[in-house]
Amino acid sequence: MKNLVDREISKDLRPYGEQSLQKSNHLSKKQTSTQVEFFSSYKEAFDFFSLKDGITVSFHHHLRSGDGVINDVCQEIRSRDFQHVSLMPSSIFPTYQGIAQLIREHRVNNIVTSYCNGEVSKLVQQGLLQGDFVMQTHGGRARSIMTGERKIDVAFLACPTVDKSGNGSGMEGKSACGVLGYAISDLEYAKKVILVTDHLVESLDQYQLDGKYVDGVIVVDSIGDPQGIVSGTTRITRDPIGLKIAKDTTKLLDALGLIEDGFSMQTGAGGTSLAVAAYVKELMKQKQIRARFCSGGITSYFVEMLEEGLVDKLLDVQCFDLEAVRSSKENKNHQAISASVYGNPDETNPVSEQLDFVILGATEIDLNFNVNVTTDSFGAIIGGSGGHSDIARGAFVTVVVSSLVKSRLPILRESIRTITTPGCDIDLFVTERGVAVNPLRTDLIQKLDQAGIAHWSMPELLQIAHEMTGVPRALSFSNEVIGYVEYRDGSVIDMLYQEGFE
Amino acid sequence: MRSLLFIPANQPAMLQNAFLFDADALIFDLEDAVAPEEKDNARHLLHEFLQTMKKPPHVWVTVRVNGVDTEDFLRDVALLRHDSIDAFVLPKASAEAICRLRDQFDHPIKVIPIVEESYQILRMESIAKEEGVMALLLGGEDLARDMGATRSKLGNEIAYARGRVVMIAAAYHLISIDTPYTDVLDDIGFETELEIAKSYGMKAKSAIHPRHVEGINRTFSPSVEEIRFAEHVMEALKAGKSGSFRVDGRMVDRPIVDRAKQTLERAKQYGLVKSS
Numbered sequence: 001m002k003n004l005v006d007r008e009i010s011k012d013l014r015p016y017g018e019q020s021l022q023k024s025n026h027l028s029k030k031q032t033s034t035q036v037e038f039f040s041s042y043k044e045a046f047d048f049f050s051l052k053d054g055i056t057v058s059f060h061h062h063l064r065s066g067d068g069v070i071n072d073v074c075q076e077i078r079s080r081d082f083q084h085v086s087l088m089p090s091s092i093f094p095t096y097q098g099i100a101q102l103i104r105e106h107r108v109n110n111i112v113t114s115y116c117n118g119e120v121s122k123l124v125q126q127g128l129l130q131g132d133f134v135m136q137t138h139g140g141r142a143r144s145i146m147t148g149e150r151k152i153d154v155a156f157l158a159c160p161t162v163d164k165s166g167n168g169s170g171m172e173g174k175s176a177c178g179v180l181g182y183a184i185s186d187l188e189y190a191k192k193v194i195l196v197t198d199h200l201v202e203s204l205d206q207y208q209l210d211g212k213y214v215d216g217v218i219v220v221d222s223i224g225d226p227q228g229i230v231s232g233t234t235r236i237t238r239d240p241i242g243l244k245i246a247k248d249t250t251k252l253l254d255a256l257g258l259i260e261d262g263f264s265m266q267t268g269a270g271g272t273s274l275a276v277a278a279y280v281k282e283l284m285k286q287k288q289i290r291a292r293f294c295s296g297g298i299t300s301y302f303v304e305m306l307e308e309g310l311v312d313k314l315l316d317v318q319c320f321d322l323e324a325v326r327s328s329k330e331n332k333n334h335q336a337i338s339a340s341v342y343g344n345p346d347e348t349n350p351v352s353e354q355l356d357f358v359i360l361g362a363t364e365i366d367l368n369f370n371v372n373v374t375t376d377s378f379g380a381i382i383g384g385s386g387g388h389s390d391i392a393r394g395a396f397v398t399v400v401v402s403s404l405v406k407s408r409l410p411i412l413r414e415s416i417r418t419i420t421t422p423g424c425d426i427d428l429f430v431t432e433r434g435v436a437v438n439p440l441r442t443d444l445i446q447k448l449d450q451a452g453i454a455h456w457s458m459p460e461l462l463q464i465a466h467e468m469t470g471v472p473r474a475l476s477f478s479n480e481v482i483g484y485v486e487y488r489d490g491s492v493i494d495m496l497y498q499e500g501f502e
Numbered sequence: 503m504r505s506l507l508f509i510p511a512n513q514p515a516m517l518q519n520a521f522l523f524d525a526d527a528l529i530f531d532l533e534d535a536v537a538p539e540e541k542d543n544a545r546h547l548l549h550e551f552l553q554t555m556k557k558p559p560h561v562w563v564t565v566r567v568n569g570v571d572t573e574d575f576l577r578d579v580a581l582l583r584h585d586s587i588d589a590f591v592l593p594k595a596s597a598e599a600i601c602r603l604r605d606q607f608d609h610p611i612k613v614i615p616i617v618e619e620s621y622q623i624l625r626m627e628s629i630a631k632e633e634g635v636m637a638l639l640l641g642g643e644d645l646a647r648d649m650g651a652t653r654s655k656l657g658n659e660i661a662y663a664r665g666r667v668v669m670i671a672a673a674y675h676l677i678s679i680d681t682p683y684t685d686v687l688d689d690i691g692f693e694t695e696l697e698i699a700k701s702y703g704m705k706a707k708s709a710i711h712p713r714h715v716e717g718i719n720r721t722f723s724p725s726v727e728e729i730r731f732a733e734h735v736m737e738a739l740k741a742g743k744s745g746s747f748r749v750d751g752r753m754v755d756r757p758i759v760d761r762a763k764q765t766l767e768r769a770k771q772y773g774l775v776k777s778s
Contacts, residue, residue: 238686240712244522247716432522468518 005370005419007494013484016422016493029188029213036166037216038200042076045218049192054084054109055153058145058190060183061091061115062158062170062318066228069158069196072220074098077107084130086110088152090141090182090339091386094118095228103128111483112150114138115384124482125381125499133483133496135374135381135420138317139343139350139390140488142185146340149490155190157183158223162197163204166211170319171329173199175222177229178319178328179298180208184338187213198223208336229319236278236301237271241432245401246275249359249430250283255451256444258357258397261289266296266391267359269320272401274301276359284310295342295351296387298334303327306334315351317342317387343390345488352387352394360388360426362400364416367458369423369438371400372416374485377409379417379477380499389488392425397444404431410465410472412458417477419494420485429458436461503527503562503637503677504722504772505715506708510535511565512544517551523712524719527562529591532578533569541574545581552585560771564614566591570599579606589614589636596622600632612636614679618644623663630674639708640667642681653684655691657698668703680707683714696721723772724765732762732769 002008003015039045057077059070070089075098077085086109087099100119102108110131111124124133136144144150159168160175170180175198187193187209194216195209237243253259259280267273277294278301284291294302295315300323305311313333319325327334343352363382364372371392376382392398402411412429427444429436434456437445448455456464480498487493507525509516511532520528530551536544548565557563565587568574583606592603595615604611613634617626618641630638642660643653651659660681671678680699683692692714699707700721707718724732734749735758746755754762769775 238713240523241519243713432519 003491003493005368005422005493007419009492009495010481010484013492014490016487016491036211036214038164039216039218041220042072042218045194045216046076046080048216049154049194051080051082051154053082054086055082056086056088056110056151058088058152058155058186059090060157060180060186061089061093062177062180062182062229063175063224063226064091064177064229065093065095066175066177066225067093067096067158068222068224069156070096071098072196073156074102077102078105083107084109086112086131088112088141088150088186090138091115091384092117092120096120106130110134112136112141112144113384114141115386116381117383121381122499125379125497127480127482127498129482134486135384135483135496136486137343137385137389137488138182138339138387139345139352140385140486140490141182142338142340142344143346143488144486144490145185145189146344146346147490148189152186152190154192154194155183155186157186157193157195157209159183159195159197159209160223160226161199161201161204162195162217162219163201163207163211165203166195166214166217167204167207168195168197168209168211168214169204169207171206171325172201172204173197175199175224175226176325176329177226178325179316179336181317181337181342182339183209185340192216194218196220196223226322226325229322229325235271236274239271241403242272243275244432245403245430246272246279248432248435249276249399249401250279252428252430252435252448252453253280253357253397253399254283255453256397256447259283259287259289262292263289263356264292264354265294265357265359266355266395267294268361269297269299270361273359273361274299276401277301277305281305281310293351293354295337295355296391298324298328300324303331303334306331315342343387343394343488345390345393350390350394352391355391355395357397357399358391358395359399359401360392360421362402362411362429365400365402365412365426365429366416366419366423367412367414367462369400369426369429369436369458370416370419371421371423371426372418374420374494374496375418377413377417378475378499379497381496385420385485389421389425392421393488397427398425399428399430400426401430404433404461404465405468408469410462410469412462412465413472414462418485418496422487422493429461431461433464434461503679504706505718506562506564506639506679506706507712507715508535508566508682508708508710510544511548512536512540514547517547521555521558521561523715525561525709525712525715526706526719527564527588529564529566529708531566532574533566533593541568541577545574545578549581549585552582552587555586557586562588564589564591566593566616567603569593570602576606579603583607588612591616591639593641594619594622595629596625597628597632600629600635604632604634610634614639616641617663617667618642619648620645623666626666626670627674630670630676635674635676637677637679637706638667638671639679640664640681643684645681655694657695664699664702664704671705672703677706678704680704682708682710684710686711686713692717719772723774724769728765729769729775732765733775735759735762736766
């Protein structure tokens with residue numbers, strides 16, 4: 001059966017469609033525990049909670065590439081010869097080799113995550129999972145846990161500092177990673193919650209993880225390498241094409257009246273997105289205006305804006321670098337939020353829906369503005385929605401920025417390999433060779449026309465791309481399903497396939 | 503013409519993107535940016551590009567050919583002779599070298615000589631007088647090397663050359679083009695050099711990185727105040743003023759009127775005021 005974006009979906013799954021904006025009922029949060037048990041090894045904790053074959057284990061990814069807990073838990077699972085395990089890490093980075101090893105040994109049934117890159121992607125695309133590989137959005141992950149659609153037996157939550165009441169904070173300790181926004185739904189809804197720390201203190205005055213939900217604490221020598229939390233792309237691009245796109249985007253946003261006193265914005269941590277933030281900052285200084293808030297993953301760039309008084313507050317779901325970690329600890333206007341508050345469609349007023357504009361990327365985009373950030377053009381899994389679909393839906397104006405052509409391949413295509421975010425949620429596509437406006441946004445088209453800013457249709461931009469590259473030959477991909485892409489409401493927007501060609 | 507952006511001719515992606523950066527002129531470079539073993543490739547790539555490019559009408563397409571004393575010079579000219587090139591940029595140019603370049607064509611051509619050696623600075627007037635010369639481009643790096651000086655942020659070592667380029671260009675109604683700023687990571691140094699070049703009276707500046715184009719265009723465009731004053735001068739003329747009169751508190755006479763006209767002409771050319 002086909003869904004609303006014309007993708008064939010397996011019969012046993014709920015297709016993405018018109019009902020996708022209805023809100024669902026949340027479960028009650030878990031019973032609070034009266035006693036927090038402390039352990040000095042994973043083995044003790046596994047024994048105490050009688051963890052066994054078939055468990056579903058969740059993790060957050062706030063230590064990003066520096067995470068040591070995920071690999072340690074996977075090692076304990078191996079040493080106990082567990083089978084049929086399901087994993088729910090909020091994201092998977094190439095350093096999470098422990099997961100890859102479990103897959104190679106055929107111990108894993110299902111993996112549910114919001115982002116995946118590296119060895120794990122390759123293995124799941126070889127069909128080595130016994131069950132499904134499911135890619136959610138950050139907000140959708142929180143929703144699915146809170147509604148009970150996804151049940152977690154045990155959450156192992158890396159926590160840079162824990163006190164003797166089981167309260168946890170990411171701000172302190174040798175492995176400080178700042179905000180722990182993706183851990184909150186796991187904390188409040190997993191059947192068992194185990195914090196893993198390398199810094200135990202008597203008591204914490206401020207904490208993000210409330211000890212009343214915590215069942216156990218494992219104290220280890222190290223939970224990871226804090227240097228590894230720095231995201232790979234947190235520098236403003238120096239690529240002239242990226243800078244041109246960023247500059248043109250800023251002009252566009254200004255012409256649309258979106259950069260005015262009290263506005264709100266989110267940009268990703270990619271080089272071009274950060275360059276937009278830099279140009280917006282310059283413009284804000286010229287216009288002598290302040291932003292109400294900036295949200296999302298926070299980089300040092302936004303910390304600078306906060307400290308220079310250009311933005312009232314940062315609403316931070318994860319820290320992308322160590323400057324953001326410092327700020328989250330020191331500045332009361334740098335506020336931690338959970339993934340649910342950030343982008344859960346069931347929240348009354350999630351942050352994503354308060355945004356005036358958001359700048360997003362794309363690995364591919366089609367003529368209907370559908371965006372792929374999950375796979376590359378050859379179908380290899382290289383990322384995932386993260387918050388892409390959440391904020392694309394929520395923000396008043398959603399801008400996708402990209403070169404029209406990368407490495408001789410058009411980014412704009414008649415049809416893309418995987419749909420991550422539906423085109424109805426993308427308003428503007430800004431490239432170095434022109435801007436396309438979604439025909440659904442007649443209000444934006446009218447404003448740009450009034451401002452005398454040229455814009456093109458997607459077919460016109462495609463024509464420009466094809467003049468440069470020729471028309472790419474259509475490829476016939478494998479049709480062996482290995483999983484699916486879940487939209488934020490739990491419906492299925494696209495299927496995932498084994499890598500390779502027919 | 504305010505900005506001239508060098509584009510290495512052996513890099514397809516840079517050729518393809520050349521027109522995206524709002525440079526008033528592009529200098530497709532077959533000389534210093536291209537290694538000897540790459541010269542043939544670059545020449546043919548550029549030739550193909552020039553035949554298929556979609557050039558915005560207001561952009562100047564120029565090519566820096568190899569020096570006239572090299573074998574590559576003749577190969578460059580032989581292949582590109584019939585391409586759409588608005589001007590040739592000639593390195594280490596002398597009056598004789600310009601003649602030699604001109605002789606390769608059976609139609610008039612425009613030439614932008616680069617003055618980058620001390621003897622050229624001394625003989626610059628003879629270069630400026632040559633038929634077809636439309637501008638003088640100062641090559642600060644090579645000049646400093648030729649003088650045994652070290653390039654500095656304030657550019658004292660090329661002060662004399664800068665002044666001489668501006669003076670001779672003005673005398674012969676040519677465009678004076680400043681040397682490119684080569685430290686692409688030093689934004690503050692770049693802004694300082696823009697101010698220095700403008701204070702000398704340079705009319706344009708070359709760039710080796712696209713991110714410098716915007717600053718150059720901004721610096722060498724008439725300012726809002728200059729445009730407003732020029733408009734007031736024109737309004738006063740329309741209202742019947744003549745001879746010597748006062749506008750916005752300033753005395754206006756023939757040279758000021760001429761400059762106001764030039765200011766408005768440049769402002770129109772760069773899209774800063776409506777053509778009407």
